[in-house]
Amino acid sequence: MKRILALTAVLILICSTALAYVGNRNTRKFHHDTCGSVAKMKPSNRVYIETRDEAIASGYVPCQRCRP
Numbered sequence: 544m545k546r547i548l549a550l551t552a553v554l555i556l557i558c559s560t561a562l563a564y565v566g567n568r569n570t571r572k573f574h575h576d577t578c579g580s581v582a583k584m585k586p587s588n589r590v591y592i593e594t595r596d597e598a599i600a601s602g603y604v605p606c607q608r609c610r611p
């Protein structure tokens with residue numbers, strides 16, 4: 544039982560940190576890393592951001608498509 548709880552805790556930690564945001568240097572919008580807009584974005588324009596608060600504090604606005 545302890546092993547199952549430990550594995551569950553690890554999975555929750557991995558899932559909670561796996562979600563990243565990607566900002567666009569040109570549009571100043573940020574997206575979930577799974578948003579279709581990210582696939583269309585030039586790699587040179589991508590800015591990887593860890594948290595939503597960090598994105599907003601850096602002047603990025605949320606994407607209207609994926610609503611991060």
